[in-house]
Amino acid sequence: MARLRPVLLDAGLTEQIKWRKPCYSHEGANILILQEMKDFLAVMFFKGALLADPVGVLEDQGPISRSARRIRLTSVEDVDRLAATVAAYVAEAIDVEEAGLEIGPTPELVLV
Numbered sequence: 001m002a003r004l005r006p007v008l009l010d011a012g013l014t015e016q017i018k019w020r021k022p023c024y025s026h027e028g029a030n031i032l033i034l035q036e037m038k039d040f041l042a043v044m045f046f047k048g049a050l051l052a053d054p055v056g057v058l059e060d061q062g063p064i065s066r067s068a069r070r071i072r073l074t075s076v077e078d079v080d081r082l083a084a085t086v087a088a089y090v091a092e093a094i095d096v097e098e099a100g101l102e103i104g105p106t107p108e109l110v111l112v
Contacts (some may be wrong), residue, residue, distance in 0.1 A: 001034055001041060003079045008032070013092040024090075029097045031090065035070070037093065041079075042070040043086055049103055052094045055085050066102040 001022070009015060013024035013031055023033045035042040045051060048058050048069025058069035071086065073079050 002041070003076060004041070004073075004083070007083050007087050008090065011087055012094070013090065018054070024033065026094045026097055031097065033091045039074065041073045043073065044068055044070040045089065045093050047096050047101070047103065049094060050101050051089055051092050053089075055082075057082065057085060058089075066106060 005015070005022075008024050013026055013047065016023050016025065017028070018033065021033050021035055024031050030046050032043055032045045035044055044061065045058070045068065047067050049067045051058060057071050058074060061068050061070055061093070071082065071089070073082065
């Protein structure tokens with residue numbers, strides 16, 4: 001986590017602790033949160049579904065996750081290898097936020 005922190009701060013994000021985790025925002029809007037899991041560190045973008053992901057590293061958090069996407073880092077080598085990608089995705093996430101883009105509402109379930 002310590003190796004990733006300068007990448008996020010250099011991108012112009014503000015660091016806070018939210019939900020007992022490091023959360024990074026831009027002008028008050030949450031951009032990403034770092035989540036320590038048992039076997040990996042997740043860089044979870046709140047509006048990750050709106051990111052282009054040309055490198056193909058973003059993954060769903062689970063079957064009901066509509067907007068969040070994460071990058072899974074399993075080693076220090078992953079952090080070093082993907083630092084530039086994380087920085088580029090942060091820049092895109094800031095652009096998404098500044099453009100006011102949103103994930104649409106959850107489609108209503110039709111009960112039969």
